[in-house]
Amino acid sequence: MRLVSPLLKRAIYPALHHSGWLARVPPPGGYAVVNYHGVVPDDYSADDTFLDGNLVQPEAFRQQLQFLKAHYHVIHPEDFRAWIEQGKRLPARAILLTCDDGLVNNLTDMLPVLRSESVACLFFVTAASCGDDPGMLWYEELYHLMRIKPLSGSDLHLLTEAGADSALAESLQAQWWRTLRSASQLDAGTRADWMRRVRNHCGLPQGFRYESRSARRWRLLNIAELKRLAEAGMSVGAHTLTHPVLSLCSDEEARWEIQGSKTELERVLGKPVWAFAYPFGNPATMGEREFRLARAAGFSCAFLNVEHWRGEQSNPFALLRTHVTLDMTLPEFTAHLSGVHNRLQRAVAG
Ligand SMILES: [Zn+2]
Known part of the structure; x- marks a missing residue:
């Protein structure tokens, strides 16, 4: 869980943001990767908001995209791939957009905003989205x-x-x-x-009835919907077969989860799947073994869901990302992209 002191969030980041200074600080390493999990659909009625913190409101999403377009260079995921695989140059202050899990709102609610802002995103999905009846996570x-x-x-x-x-x-x-x-x-x-x-x-043999609380909030993309996302010019990456905590899986199971998701997605999409994102993606859920397995599976790169990993700067199988959350303000978002937030957190932690 992220630790943002109220002083940083309410006073320091807003002041640095409104002065324009934060947006001028180049991202560490010259680029940044932003990670979403979807947007809150307008038909969603929450009766418990614990799991909603990973989503963003559609207005905030649009505001963030417009901010990125004004101050950075939002690249297409395939340009990122060309950089990773062929060493082609990235523009200065490059931003890659990513989104994990493959909720159906990625198609119904996120894609219209992405298209209207003329930007593309790399969507990481599980094997649930390779079938007709994906259910929920x-x-x-x-x-x-x-x-x-x-x-x-x-x-x-x-x-x-x-x-x-x-x-x-x-x-x-x-x-x-x-x-x-x-x-x-x-x-x-x-x-x-x-x-x-x-x-x-629980007396629910058919499972939790998410329809009454918005299928767009909870259901995963099915194969037809995933193909529509790909046909709209979005890129698709793998996120394991079933989204377990990989570090707790046996060697055999972890290998099957990672390799199998690549094989299965390539089978249904008919094209190479070059990127992988570790489920949960933090140090409590994965480590060096998973980096090796992602490389051995034939991916070109793999993404974490944290902004710092034990001094790793350039391992293509430990790429850092800024995890955008529901309560993240625009000044806070900027503080994360610039690396200022991470540097302050580490300085405080000693
Ligand atoms: Zn995930």
Whole structure:
């Protein structure tokens, strides 16, 4: 979780932003990668906003794109590929737009804004979007199911790590995250069986009914929708088969998740898939083994979801990204792109 002190957010970044200074600071390394997860659709009625923090409001999204166009050089993902694969030069202050997970709002709500601003984005999707009935992200459905009925005390309770005894005192969010980590250790088939039992346990054998709370918010792209995104000039990258915490998978499972997503997407799209994004993409969920597996799978590069990684600056399999969140103001966004936020955070952390 990101730590932004109220002083930075409310006073220092706005002052630096409005003076124009932040927008003039070049991104570290000459370019920056911005990462979204989708926009909040206008038909969405939230009854719990915990998971919504990864999205952005459509107006904020448009404002950010217009800001980027005015102060940076928003490149096409295929220009980024030419830089990575052939060493072609990037323009100064290049910005690459990316978006993870493949929610259907990427097509219905994000694409119209991208098109009207004449920019392209690299969308990272899972193998769920290679089929006709993708459903929703399993760990987001799990959160909704755990809200309906706690898993504690049932045979579905996966928590065996230290601290499980105090699960009752834990927040739902903390229990959910630990359960998600435990479920990531199951192979994909066993995890799907377990999710079926969780649905039954909650009295929802068909799963969480997201339609009533907006399918555009929760459902993943199906194959026809993914192809429409690609036909609109957007690029598509891989994001594993089932979005587990990779660092908790066995060697064999992690290799299958990474390699399999490339093979499956190339089969349905009929063209090479050159980029990969690690699910969750932070140091708690992945590491050097995953860098090696992404390289061995034949990707040209792979993206994290953090702005700093143990001194790595130029590893194409550990590319840094700015993760845009719902509560991020434009001054804060600028502070992240310029690298100023990251430098301040590290200076404070010593
Ligand atoms: Zn993801």
